[in-house]
Amino acid sequence: MQGHLRLKEGFNKVHEAQEKLDEHEEIDWDFWGEIMADYEHVARTKAKQLSEAIQKGIPGALRGTIWELMSASKDMMLEQVYAELLKESSPHEKSILRDLGRTFPNHEYFQDVQGIGQENLFNVVKAYSLYDPEVGYCQGMPFVVAALLLNMPDEEAFCVLIRLMKSYDLRGHFLPEMPGLQLRLYQFDRLVEELLPLLHQHFVRQGVKSSMYCSQWFLTLFSYRFPLDMVFRIFDIIFATGIEAIFGFAIALLEKNEDVLLSLKFDQILDYMKTGLFDTYKVYESPVSPSERPPTRYRADDFVQDAFQVKVSPFMLDTYAAEYEELLRQQNKHLVEMDTLRNVNRHLSAQVKTLESSLAQLNTEHCDLVKQFVMIKLEKEEMESELVKYKMLYAETMLANEDARSSSRISFLSKRSR
Amino acid sequence: MAESGDAPVDKPVQVKLVLLGEAAVGKSSVVMRFVQNDFSENKEPTIGAAFLTQKCRLEDRVLRYEIWDTAGQERFHSLAPMYYRNAQAAVVVYDITKASSLEKAKSWVKELQRQANPNIVIALVGNKLDLVQSPAAAGAAPAGEEAEDEEADDATATPGEGGEQPLPEPEQEGESLRQVPKDEAAAYAQEAGLLFAETSAKTGEGVVEVFTEIAKKIPIEHILASTRGGSGSRAGGAQARPNVTLQEGQQPAGGKACNC
Numbered sequence: 019m020q021g022h023l024r025l026k027e028g029f030n031k032v033h034e035a036q037e038k039l040d041e042h043e044e045i046d047w048d049f050w051g052e053i054m055a056d057y058e059h060v061a062r063t064k065a066k067q068l069s070e071a072i073q074k075g076i077p078g079a080l081r082g083t084i085w086e087l088m089s090a091s092k093d094m095m096l097e098q099v100y101a102e103l104l105k106e107s108s109p110h111e112k113s114i115l116r117d118l119g120r121t122f123p124n125h126e127y128f129q130d131v132q133g134i135g136q137e138n139l140f141n142v143v144k145a146y147s148l149y150d151p152e153v154g155y156c157q158g159m160p161f162v163v164a165a166l167l168l169n170m171p172d173e174e175a176f177c178v179l180i181r182l183m184k185s186y187d188l189r190g191h192f193l194p195e196m197p198g199l200q201l202r203l204y205q206f207d208r209l210v211e212e213l214l215p216l217l218h219q220h221f222v223r224q225g226v227k228s229s230m231y232c233s234q235w236f237l238t239l240f241s242y243r244f245p246l247d248m249v250f251r252i253f254d255i256i257f258a259t260g261i262e263a264i265f266g267f268a269i270a271l272l273e274k275n276e277d278v279l280l281s282l283k284f285d286q287i288l289d290y291m292k293t294g295l296f297d298t299y300k301v302y303e304s305p306v307s308p309s310e311r312p313p314t315r316y317r318a319d320d321f322v323q324d325a326f327q328v329k330v331s332p333f334m335l336d337t338y339a340a341e342y343e344e345l346l347r348q349q350n351k352h353l354v355e356m357d358t359l360r361n362v363n364r365h366l367s368a369q370v371k372t373l374e375s376s377l378a379q380l381n382t383e384h385c386d387l388v389k390q391f392v393m394i395k396l397e398k399e400e401m402e403s404e405l406v407k408y409k410m411l412y413a414e415t416m417l418a419n420e421d422a423r424s425s426s427r428i429s430f431l432s433k434r435s436r
Numbered sequence: 437m438a439e440s441g442d443a444p445v446d447k448p449v450q451v452k453l454v455l456l457g458e459a460a461v462g463k464s465s466v467v468m469r470f471v472q473n474d475f476s477e478n479k480e481p482t483i484g485a486a487f488l489t490q491k492c493r494l495e496d497r498v499l500r501y502e503i504w505d506t507a508g509q510e511r512f513h514s515l516a517p518m519y520y521r522n523a524q525a526a527v528v529v530y531d532i533t534k535a536s537s538l539e540k541a542k543s544w545v546k547e548l549q550r551q552a553n554p555n556i557v558i559a560l561v562g563n564k565l566d567l568v569q570s571p572a573a574a575g576a577a578p579a580g581e582e583a584e585d586e587e588a589d590d591a592t593a594t595p596g597e598g599g600e601q602p603l604p605e606p607e608q609e610g611e612s613l614r615q616v617p618k619d620e621a622a623a624y625a626q627e628a629g630l631l632f633a634e635t636s637a638k639t640g641e642g643v644v645e646v647f648t649e650i651a652k653k654i655p656i657e658h659i660l661a662s663t664r665g666g667s668g669s670r671a672g673g674a675q676a677r678p679n680v681t682l683q684e685g686q687q688p689a690g691g692k693a694c695n696c
């Protein structure tokens with residue numbers, strides 16, 4: 019109830035202030051009032067008008083609340099869970115702390131180490147790491163959270179984050195191995211190939227892969243280094259139409275810069291992706307005075323319109339997703355095949371090894387036998403020669419014997435004859 | 437000089453280099469110091485990877501580094517092979533005030549030696565040297581063991597770096613923050629066959645030298661030969677890599693070696 023009053027009050031204040039500011043940009047404040055009062059009803063009965071209003075941009079002061087309404091994130095139970103999680107400590111605390119000052123380092127709200135910005139950022143990211151231990155903490159996530167925190171209090175940002183992760187399927191971007199990101203990068207590649215064939219060819223020739231520039235767009239929902247007014251407009255559309263909106267914006271950026279990109283080489287392309295993409299949406303205002311440069315403004319409406327012009331159908335995305343699944347399956351099959359082959363190989367190697375060792379054993383045995391054989395042969399020869407020796411000795415002895423006998427007979431005979 | 441007819445001086449040799457190491461050790465800061473001679477206190481984490489280029493002048497040669505600065509968090513590990521696959525050089529960074537980061541660096545080195553280009557030149561770099569040199573921290577530096585360590589550091593540092601650092605270093609290091617002794621990392625680097633240096637991306641100390649040292653070790657003729665499909669390789673070209681000549685021509689002021 020109180021929140022409602024606060025909202026209403028805030029709405030009125032903003033309304034007045036804004037009306038003075040943007041006389042030319044007709045914002046239909048009555049309609050936004052209606053939306054704030056009963057979003058469900060408006061969404062059901064005036065869907066087209068609602069979507070048009072969102073495309074024109076949610077008024078800054080209402081943005082957080084509308085995001086919450088669109089994602090149906092309001093959840094008292096979850097806010098309570100958040101309050102509980104704040105008391106626990108997370109194994110990822112060190113990593114989260116390390117990156118705190120490194121998220122939107124040029125934004126005033128997040129600059130002070132002791133400030134509320136960094137404190138809220140820490141709390142939400144830490145609580146999430148406890149709430150979803152499988153994801154835990156992943157670099158890139160704080161940028162999404164920071165964009166939320168610039169539009170709503172921390173407990174609400176926590177609830178919206180959980181919606182983004184689950185209902186909007188951002189979770190796959192941050193899981194280990196990042197399966198969701200891999201899939202969307204594949205889908206994006208195919209979209210570029212289909213919708214911007216010239217650019218696709220140029221990128222292939224130059225060796226530019228989407229993962230080289232697009233990972234950070236998708237992981238941070240474009241909030242990494244792009245102008246915040248544009249980032250919020252992207253978030254508006256994501257909350258309204260779903261995560262697939264990122265494809266429209268990414269393709270629109272390439273399409274809008276196609277001519278330039280086609281004239282650039284590998285390193286220039288990657289550099290341009292970091293710094294030049296939004297130049298085409300810049301509003302060039304003549305400075306009021308030479309010393310006072312107005313802050314850079316962007317034609318965010320045109321950007322959103324361009325993204326809406328991109329023809330990305332669910333059918334295309336589904337087809338590409340199926341292709342990707344098939345690719346993964348093939349890859350897996352390949353891996354499995356490789357694995358079995360490797361196993362067979364290992365088995366055969368082992369067999370070869372045992373065979374080799376038994377061969378070696380046989381060889382040594384053979385050697386031994388040969389040696390033995392030679393020895394025996396030698397022995398045999400020795401014995402033979404010895405035998406010959408004995409034989410001769412025997413013969414000699416026999417001879418001697420015979421001699422002796424005959425001589426004794428002679429003497430006997432001669433004795434007898436006397 | 438006469439022979440450089442088919443290795444034109446004006447056409448720089450492209451060298452692919454990849455930076456690896458644990459999150460927040462200062463990979464992006466080291467590159468930013470090398471490429472833009474700049475430093476920022478709070479640098480966004482690298483998401484995915486970032487690509488930069490920088491020329492590096494060496495004697496009569498100009499190298500052009502094509503640098504992939506990768507994300508440090510473990511979750512991005514699966515993307516890394518794409519960036520180191522064709523790299524001719526790698527800078528593996530750790531934070532000298534964080535012992536665990538050296539372990540991570542070692543595992544990167546192992547992975548590179550197993551999976552990357554077999555001729556890859558790897559440099560191990562201990563960053564954030566300024567954090568152990570601050571005069572404020574010097575008072576807190578404990579005596580005893582730590583002092584011995586410092587002496588050991590000096591002893592190992594003198595032969596290699598003597599010529600490059602003519603300025604006497606203020607060795608009043610605030611060693612209390614240091615978690616990785618210099619000699620321990622240097623010994624590991626030697627054993628694993630890596631170049632080694634300690635740097636500060638913040639002050640710029642040692643940063644450019646890392647890239648010049650790598651440039652000297654890169655088998656340039658090899659790269660030239662391979663990029664031209666072999667037509668550029670002269671007889672004995674591969675062996676003619678004038679390592680010694682380069683050493684002689686080494687400039688005492690390290691900062692001037694690279695033409696940034």
Ligand SMILES: Nc1nc2c(ncn2[C@@H]2O[C@H](COP(=O)(O)OP(=O)(O)OP(=O)(O)O)[C@@H](O)[C@H]2O)c(=O)[nH]1
Pocket residue numbers: 120457458459460461462463464465466476477478479480481482483506507508509563564565566567635636637638639
């Ligand atoms: N004191 C000091 N701080 C440094 C130095 N180098 C980097 N830093 C700081 O350390 C933090 C991380 O630096 P980065 O260069 O972003 O580290 P990184 O390794 O690229 O980190 P990831 O991209 O997350 O992997 C930043 O806040 C830097 O300002 C240094 O030499 N000295």
Ligand SMILES: [Mg+2]
Pocket residue numbers: 463464465480481482505506507508
């Ligand atoms: Mg980095």
